Amino acid sequence: MKKYNFNAGPSMLPREVIEATAQQILDFNGSGLSLMEISHRAKDFQPVMDEAMALVKEILQVPEGYSVVFLGGGASLQFCQVPCNFLIKKAGYLNTGVWAKKAMKEAKHFGEVVEVASSADANYTFIPKDWTCPTDLDYLHITTNNTIYGTEIRKDLDIPVPLIADMSSDIFSRPVDVSKYDCIYAGAQKNLAMAGVTIIIVKDEKLGLAPREIPTMLDYRTHVEKGSMFNTPPVVPIYSALETLRWIKRTGGVEEMARRAEERAKLLYSEIDRNKLFRGTVKEEDRSLMNICFVLNDEYKDLEKPFFDFATERGMVGIKGHRSVGGFRASCYNAQTIEGVQALVACMQEFEKQN
Numbered sequence: 001m002k003k004y005n006f007n008a009g010p011s012m013l014p015r016e017v018i019e020a021t022a023q024q025i026l027d028f029n030g031s032g033l034s035l036m037e038i039s040h041r042a043k044d045f046q047p048v049m050d051e052a053m054a055l056v057k058e059i060l061q062v063p064e065g066y067s068v069v070f071l072g073g074g075a076s077l078q079f080c081q082v083p084c085n086f087l088i089k090k091a092g093y094l095n096t097g098v099w100a101k102k103a104m105k106e107a108k109h110f111g112e113v114v115e116v117a118s119s120a121d122a123n124y125t126f127i128p129k130d131w132t133c134p135t136d137l138d139y140l141h142i143t144t145n146n147t148i149y150g151t152e153i154r155k156d157l158d159i160p161v162p163l164i165a166d167m168s169s170d171i172f173s174r175p176v177d178v179s180k181y182d183c184i185y186a187g188a189q190k191n192l193a194m195a196g197v198t199i200i201i202v203k204d205e206k207l208g209l210a211p212r213e214i215p216t217m218l219d220y221r222t223h224v225e226k227g228s229m230f231n232t233p234p235v236v237p238i239y240s241a242l243e244t245l246r247w248i249k250r251t252g253g254v255e256e257m258a259r260r261a262e263e264r265a266k267l268l269y270s271e272i273d274r275n276k277l278f279r280g281t282v283k284e285e286d287r288s289l290m291n292i293c294f295v296l297n298d299e300y301k302d303l304e305k306p307f308f309d310f311a312t313e314r315g316m317v318g319i320k321g322h323r324s325v326g327g328f329r330a331s332c333y334n335a336q337t338i339e340g341v342q343a344l345v346a347c348m349q350e351f352e353k354q355n
């Protein structure tokens with residue numbers, strides 16, 4: 001049976017990316033050695049790193065004065081690395097979910113942290129909009145896509161201070177005005193590659209300003225200066241990221257990724273709104289195009305398990321909602337196909353007919 005992968009992360013990748021990476025794991029560039037067995041300093045690996053960095057810059061149109069680094073440690077390491085490097089005195093955080101809250105907690109180790117707004121009281125079902133940004137912040141941290149709750153800030157905010165963004169679950173899904181950000185970071189395993197690497201874009205002139213001694217490995221300058229080769233980088237995850245970046249480029253770049261995301265989301269949200277059994281969980285204007293969350297209407301809530309089984313029998317994988325929201329979550333990252341979403345919609349319609 002054909003499987004449709006709606007996992008929230010690690011998640012679906014283009015088949016071509018998986019095949020090309022598998023090939024290099026078996027035989028890297030015809031060397032007779034696996035990508036897993038070569039030195040990151042081998043002359044054949046440097047071009048991989050160089051091309052991956054160059055493609056990040058090209059695809060997101062990163063302006064001059066920014067560097068791209070690839071690090072381990074996940075987005076979670078960035079929750080502390082970001083304030084360690086960028087927090088001078090006071091930082092603002094927009095609390096839009098569990099990940100935002102975790103980022104805020106780590107920042108408190110390094111200075112004053114202001115929660116500029118929060119939707120915690122409403123179980124993060126919307127993005128707060130009624131707030132003014134203090135002008136004395138070193139940066140405002142946002143989570144552009146809230147993977148668990150299915151809300152998204154799909155634009156580059158106009159505020160009087162630099163932005164820093166966790167884009168783990170929507171990077172490369174739309175064009176971004178990088179010049180508004182001092183730092184953008186994203187764990188790869190949602191929308192880019194296999195788990196194990198984090199992409200970080202930093203504004204060079206903002207590094208080295210924080211009034212603290214930064215341990216070598218936590219200092220972005222270490223990795224910028226060494227081209228992400230200060231220590232052994234996650235070689236295979238970086239290679240898989242390179243293959244996805246090539247795929248994004250030949251498919252039409254972030255504009256095409258955005259068009260596809262809108263097409264998929266429109267189809268699925270229309271069905272959620274139309275189908276008598278289901279309803280969406282977040283405020284319409286804040287709906288994520290990446291993680292589409294829905295639950296059964298109260299009068300049908302006994303059908304949760306039956307629908308899950310029904311969909312599973314028809315090849316749907318990973319549609320169970322996060323435990324803090326319940327119901328269902330269909331993750332529709334860049335690699336998700338319109339056929340996948342059509343198959344899920346067909347399931348919902350068939351199930352409605354039977355109930």
Ligand SMILES: *Cc1c(COP(=O)(O)O)cnc(C)c1O
Nearest residue numbers: 074075076099147166168169187
């Ligand atoms: C998954 C996720 C994280 C955590 O990523 P790790 O790589 O597991 O540390 C952080 N932020 C967002 C928005 C996420 O979706």
